[in-house]
Amino acid sequence: MTEAHPQAYVLRGARPYGTDPVDVVLADGVVAALGAPGTVTVPDGAREIDAQGYVLLPGLVDLHTHLREPGREDAETVFSGTRAAAAGGFTAVHAMANTTPTQDTAGVVEQVYRLGQEAGWVDVHPVGAVTVGLGGEKLAELGAMADSAARVRVFSDDGKCVHDPVLMRRALEYVKAFDGVVAQHAQEPRLTEGAQMNEGVVSAQIGLTGWPAVAEESIIARDVLLAEHVGSRLHVCHLSTAGSVEIVRWAKGRGIDVTAEVTPHHLVLTDELARDYDPVFKVNPPLRTAADVEAVRQGLADGTIDIVATDHAPHPVEDKDCEWSAAAFGMTGLETALSVVQQTMVDTGRMTWADVARVLSENPARIGRIDATQGRPVALGEPANLTLVDPSATRTIDGRTQVTASSNTPFAGTRLPGRVVATFLRGRATVLDGAVVDTAAGTPTSLEGAAR
Numbered sequence: 126m127t128e129a130h131p132q133a134y135v136l137r138g139a140r141p142y143g144t145d146p147v148d149v150v151l152a153d154g155v156v157a158a159l160g161a162p163g164t165v166t167v168p169d170g171a172r173e174i175d176a177q178g179y180v181l182l183p184g185l186v187d188l189h190t191h192l193r194e195p196g197r198e199d200a201e202t203v204f205s206g207t208r209a210a211a212a213g214g215f216t217a218v219h220a221m222a223n224t225t226p227t228q229d230t231a232g233v234v235e236q237v238y239r240l241g242q243e244a245g246w247v248d249v250h251p252v253g254a255v256t257v258g259l260g261g262e263k264l265a266e267l268g269a270m271a272d273s274a275a276r277v278r279v280f281s282d283d284g285k286c287v288h289d290p291v292l293m294r295r296a297l298e299y300v301k302a303f304d305g306v307v308a309q310h311a312q313e314p315r316l317t318e319g320a321q322m323n324e325g326v327v328s329a330q331i332g333l334t335g336w337p338a339v340a341e342e343s344i345i346a347r348d349v350l351l352a353e354h355v356g357s358r359l360h361v362c363h364l365s366t367a368g369s370v371e372i373v374r375w376a377k378g379r380g381i382d383v384t385a386e387v388t389p390h391h392l393v394l395t396d397e398l399a400r401d402y403d404p405v406f407k408v409n410p411p412l413r414t415a416a417d418v419e420a421v422r423q424g425l426a427d428g429t430i431d432i433v434a435t436d437h438a439p440h441p442v443e444d445k446d447c448e449w450s451a452a453a454f455g456m457t458g459l460e461t462a463l464s465v466v467q468q469t470m471v472d473t474g475r476m477t478w479a480d481v482a483r484v485l486s487e488n489p490a491r492i493g494r495i496d497a498t499q500g501r502p503v504a505l506g507e508p509a510n511l512t513l514v515d516p517s518a519t520r521t522i523d524g525r526t527q528v529t530a531s532s533n534t535p536f537a538g539t540r541l542p543g544r545v546v547a548t549f550l551r552g553r554a555t556v557l558d559g560a561v562v563d564t565a566a567g568t569p570t571s572l573e574g575a576a577r
């Protein structure tokens with residue numbers, strides 16, 4: 126997207142990574158000046174933003190978002206989902222492949238890529254499916270997707286596990302040619318048939334079929350060994366158990382090229398929440414125990430877990446507001462992720478804001494191989510992909526007033542710390558004063574069919 130006369134901004138007194146206050150000038154899409162308060166040269170007509178007390182971070186990057194278009198535009202569209210992403214402080218998202226049709230060809234990934242560009246809220250990087258139709262039987266056109274205009278580097282059958290070890294091996298071998306990565310949804314299908322929630326004390330007490338930790342851990346163990354065997358890059362989606370953290374820690378110690386993600390919800394919510402049978406808490410992998418929550422926090426703090434990824438999984442009311450066993454798996458997350466990370470990791474003293482930049486921006490950008498433009502340092506001359514956060518604000522979450530088209534947030538009615546005040550995509554404000562800037566989209570004609 127090009128703008129003839131992009132607005133320049135000066136952020137007064139912003140604290141990069143939570144450090145000492147500086148003035149930051151954004152002009153021509155880059156950080157044009159940065160220095161002690163009152164010392165920078167401000168271009169004529171620059172808009173002043175009082176950023177005192179606010180933390181300035183590189184724009185957040187999500188490696189795991191479900192945008193639902195094509196196919197389930199009743200849950201979310203590329204437009205609504207990326208607008209929600211901007212509201213949450215993101216400047217780039219990776220759009221998962223479990224759409225209808227599946228993102229398993231160059232044509233479909235290019236369609237999603239273009240819808241992202243037209244919407245203009247964040248950079249959209251489509252994830253390519255590993256197997257045709259997520260069927261788990263035949264490799265998709267990985268090379269064609271990599272060579273397409275969408276330049277796909279992340280491949281995943283997310284929602285389904287690539288269960289066949291031979292196919293997984295071939296996929297790992299194939300993506301090496303273009304420095305791609307296979308992102309595995311680690312769920313042993315036979316061990317999770319009919320599973321509704323975590324297998325444990327709570328599932329036994331309330332009578333729901335359990336999803337045992339070993340169903341996740343056995344796939345991760347197999348896949349790190351496969352990645353070692355073929356010398357390829359593996360990424361573990363939404364790791365959720367203490368045992369999974371241990372396996373990844375072991376694999377990294379052995380030099381295996383594996384990265385892992387945890388979701389915000391697995392950093393704070395437990396299977397105790399299933400006791401009321403409210404399907405808003407039904408998710409894949411399931412919410413685990415308090416001991417697992419502690420283990421994933423520890424793993425994130427010590428670098429075993431590389432990133433926080435939202436697994437934003439919007440669903441329409443009719444798919445969630447039903448009895449537990451009939452409800453869809455998944456919860457929204459783009460607009461609460463940063464707040465949950467602040468609450469669980471920063472406000473508890475386990476991580477600094479520089480660490481937050483690492484797990485929510487720098488590392489996901491590197492894993493997705495978009496680090497030439499995203500997840501960059503907050504520094505002179507760098508692309509102005511930035512997020513300004515008020516860490517002292519608190520807000521009560523309300524699913525009905527969120528920007529996403531769906532309302533299945535597990536944090537409805539709870540108070541969370543932190544608020545995204547502004548988001549900048551290449552120097553253009555997509556969020557200002559805590560609200561999305563609706564001129565962010567491209568020309569009106571480019572919004573055809575996207576404003577649902």
Ligand SMILES: NC(=O)N[C@@H](CC(=O)O)C(=O)O
Pocket residue numbers: 191223283284285310407408409410436438439454455456
């Ligand atoms: N996380 C979920 O519970 N659901 C995701 C699929 C997935 O991430 O496995 C979805 O697409 O709805």
Ligand SMILES: [Zn+2]
Pocket residue numbers: 283284285310362363409410
């Ligand atoms: Zn998944």
Ligand SMILES: [Zn+2]
Pocket residue numbers: 189191221283284436438
């Ligand atoms: Zn997912």
